[in-house]
Amino acid sequence: MLFDAFSQVSRASGLAANIDKSNIYIGGVIATEREAIVASVHISKGQFPFQIFGSTSDYQETWHTDPSKKSLVTWHSLCLPRSASGWNLKEMSLWNKADVSNLLWALTHKKDKLWCRWVHAYYIKGRSLSTQWPSTISCSLRKILSSYQLIHDVGGWENVCRKSKFSIKLMYQALLGNHEKVTWRRILCNNSATPKSFFITWLTLWNRLPTKDRLLTWKVVTDDQCPLCSKCSESVSHLFFECDYATSIWQKVLHSL
Numbered sequence: 001m002l003f004d005a006f007s008q009v010s011r012a013s014g015l016a017a018n019i020d021k022s023n024i025y026i027g028g029v030i031a032t033e034r035e036a037i038v039a040s041v042h043i044s045k046g047q048f049p050f051q052i053f054g055s056t057s058d059y060q061e062t063w064h065t066d067p068s069k070k071s072l073v074t075w076h077s078l079c080l081p082r083s084a085s086g087w088n089l090k091e092m093s094l095w096n097k098a099d100v101s102n103l104l105w106a107l108t109h110k111k112d113k114l115w116c117r118w119v120h121a122y123y124i125k126g127r128s129l130s131t132q133w134p135s136t137i138s139c140s141l142r143k144i145l146s147s148y149q150l151i152h153d154v155g156g157w158e159n160v161c162r163k164s165k166f167s168i169k170l171m172y173q174a175l176l177g178n179h180e181k182v183t184w185r186r187i188l189c190n191n192s193a194t195p196k197s198f199f200i201t202w203l204t205l206w207n208r209l210p211t212k213d214r215l216l217t218w219k220v221v222t223d224d225q226c227p228l229c230s231k232c233s234e235s236v237s238h239l240f241f242e243c244d245y246a247t248s249i250w251q252k253v254l255h256s257l
């Protein structure tokens with residue numbers, strides 16, 4: 001079902017995954033079911049790049065599943081706002097911190113709630129939130145109480161509240177920080193190009209296209225000659241602006257304007 005949905009998105013957007021370079025990761029199912037899934041999607045089975053669950057950051061750092069491949073753009077860059085050249089995706093580790101801060105807000109502002117009264121009576125006991133909490137305190141409660149430092153770092157509750165209520169969204173934005181707007185954001189904002197063209201443009205602006213000059217440094221290819229003119233090294237600037245082939249296309253475009 002998931003693969004069908006994935007294929008549907010692929011057909012609609014024009015973006016297709018390279019099945020030969022992809023791996024599928026399966027957990028929590030018996031071996032026969034695992035083999036059946038692998039056989040039905042025709043993608044080879046991969047090994048998790050970590051042994052202890054709980055941290056997927058290594059996995060998120062790269063879009064490629066093969067560790068020998070270079071990452072195109074870091075996950076953090078994708079989580080930046082559009083004006084800062086990101087895709088506005090959620091950075092879940094920060095969202096989780098913002099969500100936990102919401103519980104601290106409840107502890108400090110909703111003292112009439114039964115669970116808040118219980119925590120105050122048995123653990124906090126009138127002490128300041130900046131207290132060094134004893135090791136007997138549970139791990140989850142320690143996480144909630146340690147959010148106090150995060151609130152301090154973002155400048156206090158008033159910076160993450162809207163209409164006197166805690167806003168997880170404001171807290172998340174505060175944790176993500178301010179990011180400088182990129183000068184080329186207008187090329188991408190309100191761009192009605194097809195998703196495939198848009199994506200290539202975005203990678204070009206990041207200078208992350210797998211052009212042959214980059215592939216050569218990764219030792220993926222043995223030469224970096226431009227296949228269109230066979231004169232120069234294939235770089236982003238050459239491919240889009242300096243190559244004879246690109247120049248002829250630009251001239252035709254300019255004449256038609």
Ligand SMILES: [Zn+2]
Nearest residue numbers: 226228229243
């Ligand atoms: Zn060329």
